[in-house]
Amino acid sequence: MLTQASSAPTVIRLHPNDDVIIATRQLMPGTRIDTEQLVVTGLIPPGHKVATRDIAKGETVKRYNQIIGVAREAIRRGQHVHVHNLGMSEFARDHAYGVDAHPTDYVEEPAHFMGIRRDDGRVATRNYIGILTSVNCSATVARAIADHFRRDVRPEALADFPNVDGVVALTHGLGCGIDTLGEGIAVLRRTLAGYAVHPNFASVLFVGLGCETNQIDGVLAAAGPAGSKAKLRSFTIQDSGGTRKTIERGIAMVKELLADANRVQRVPVPASHLCVGLQCGGSDGYSGISANPALGAAVDRLVRHGGTAILSETPEVYGAEHLLTRRAASQAVGDKLLARIQWWQDYCTRNGGALDNNPSAGNKAGGLTTILEKSLGAVAKGGTTNLVEVYEYAQPIDAKGFVFMDSPGYDPVSATGQVASGANLICFTTGRGSAYGCAPSPSLKLATNTALWERQEDDIDLNCGGVVDGTASIEELGEAIFQMMLDCASGTRSKSELHGYGQSEFVPWQVGVVT
Template sequence: MPTESAVAQPIIRLHPNDDVIIATRQLVPGTRIDAEDLVVTGLIPPGHKVATRAIAKGEPVKRYNQIIGVARDAIARGQHVHVHNLGMAEFAREHEFGVDVHQTDYIAKPAHFMGIRRADGRVATRNFIGVLTSVNCSATVARAIADHFRRDVHPQALADYPNVDGVIALTHGLGCGIDTLGEGMTILRRTLAGYAVHPNFAAVLFVGLGCEANQIGGVLESGGLKDNQPKLRSFTIQDSGGTRKTIERGIAMVREMLADANRVAREPVPASWLNVGLQCGGSDGYSGISANPALGAAVDRLVRHGGTAILSETPEVYGAEHLLTRRAVSREVGEKLLARIAWWQDYCARNHAALDNNPSAGNKVGGLTTILEKSLGAVAKGGTTNLVDVYEYAQPIAAKGFVFMDSPGYDPMSATGQVASGANLICFTTGRGSAYGCAPSPSLKLATNTALWERQQDDMDINCGGVIDGTASIDQLGDAIFQMMLDCASGTPSKSELHGYGQNEFVPWQVGVVT
């Protein structure tokens, strides 16, 4: 990373071997960059790239000392480098296994946060009652049940239960018209089962229609769960006699759950009980310089304190997976990651898509040009510790340390899988200003630049733009983010929670054929 004195300049050079530098503010034609002994030849928006040497057509271009694409045309020194003259590069990457593995320096006396210890020993960061659905047909009923207990609508509904954070409905558009034995149904059931046993739920009510393909019994069986227990109950609209009776029945069941859910008290628990999902959305040219490596520094601290961090969004590590295999604790773990990349390549091919269909329009406006560039910045969220295991989407995560969970790059879908896997906190970096929450797990938002922080401070929990303007270091922000993780896990609400985000962002991954 650049030094603070270098960051104060109008540009950032990330590596001596790079062919581009990054503008920290808008550069106009004729601007002289003394540190590079070059003159800018065009308008360069903040976060965008400037060529530091003449690059021939077809020649690879490096950022982070890694190839981010090839020149579509000849690029002159001082010229803007972006989608008009830089394209995706297909090239062989050498996948080495474990060459960067090193011993983790664990903290002898780990930090603590004020968590909620469940009867089975697991630890929660929030205390909700959940209303889950097996199929889209029961979504309206589930929302009506949960809405009855909304504090903003019915202030007295939970007045006697101050330790209950709320009653929330997590609905989805799936559950029927898909093969009951197919991959899509397997993933949906694994996701729902993961939420049903999530420690942030004191109790769960499952609501179905009755005739759907995704029977509640199948969901419970997939997760080894049993129905009609005090903390896990289910019923259907058809068996209850219709919509009105189902809503009344559901409200009565939730009322029966509330007293027990309220019997909790926060207590000091080690940071090893933190399971943090790592997300980035609305990325920009600064994401891989400020917020992502700052979050990576916090992740290194979390791992040293015994906790778990989950990197995901497989299409957004494509092109940077060779950096992760180097950190794999074994060849087997590294091969598991490559197997997921291969699955995605096949998945895209049979659906006439491509893994390089990223970055999005907003990413490009923010300075990102190719998926290779985006991925190289995205993996910085994972810090520097060893990659200890790789999981499929929504698969329960048992390992401690830095892990990878396969998922799409679409943030709500990816985070849904992480929470189903056990994440009790989400950290989400953004350079464009993503609006997001993830009930029942709180979500912290990290702004990559100060302009975003000042413009959208109501949605952002911390500003990482100090790395760009020279007022903060990666190490300082790593400390601040780690402390914010502990505070939020202890009950301090995130900005997204204050706005009520979280219920609409439950989006299970749909991969199966819909008939």
């Protein structure tokens, strides 16, 4: 529920039971809020919370009609509610498996986009040649091969291949000094295998050093039967005779592959072939009001059209996981999600960390106080349809509908896992500002507030601040985002693509011990 003071509201109340309202602009001491019949008693920055009642020390505080923390001290009506007087609290969640699950109302005539249909039936939204590395030792060579084909440096290199989006090198800092049978190498291989068979790559070169723990054969084995569908070539620096010869060999291989990659044509394909990774980074107090629920409305449309949406960032659903288990298609699905939460609690304990070390400094400056509050806003990206499956990091997504993939909250690591799982498009909401891209899958940026849009329009694809300003509705923006998904999947380049983002943002999750 969203009620506003006027078409250009001073504050936003999200639920009748809430103990706080959200300022849409800076409020000076003495500002009267007629809709709440209260007077502000201190300076309230935009996106921050104002108490709507007297709250005793130790009382829980609600936003979204959900607990976001406990009062550290007595809070008076009209006061600023933030880190100085609101803290983290533990409380029992009612997981109520499936009580909010309901049949999906699929559309009779699904939308289409102009996609690239591979020979084996897979559908791509982009057409790259990829250079992957098994180990950090081959990163420089991989980049040198890809740099030879950079359009901004050597436009003639791809002049005859207009249907090729580019040649990209995705390098990383891992691959050796790691247990050959441990969880770390399994996650790395699963990630690399997912990229090796991603439909957005027409073909892939795999470059290794030669003596690393993470042997290329092991990565290709992790790809399983899907590996036979992809066009893969592999070689090592040691077998090729050193750096210069390896770079020359790689360039020659790419030249051999370009003509075949350029033969693709875009054709109409159903929206069911869209697999969208959902991300939020640089969140603020408006994220759960504007961009996240607007993206959720677009996700509902995508699911009704037969597509797939992936929610991730497990530490940033902590405290709101009960909202997802209530939508679980079965108790087994709900239990999988809770098992991942438990894994994270154990992981933090054994590494001396805590799940409530969130939000970040930027999140707090934007009005978010506790991880509970942040998570409640983050899950809004997932819309309202059933949670049909839960996956581990970089596991191949084989279900249609709304799913969850376990990942850290750090955006590059999370999105890397989503693309490895099969995401061919990323939608990324931000309130503080983000400059992120994710080759080979395009990334769309959605601003939570108009001030950010006006300041950083160069990096943002759509402004969702109209919800805060009173000039747009969640449903209107949901429809606009869904259409933008279709357009981007059809080849319209996102802002991050225009800036050349995507190669350096490939960051596999380093979960294992490095020795």
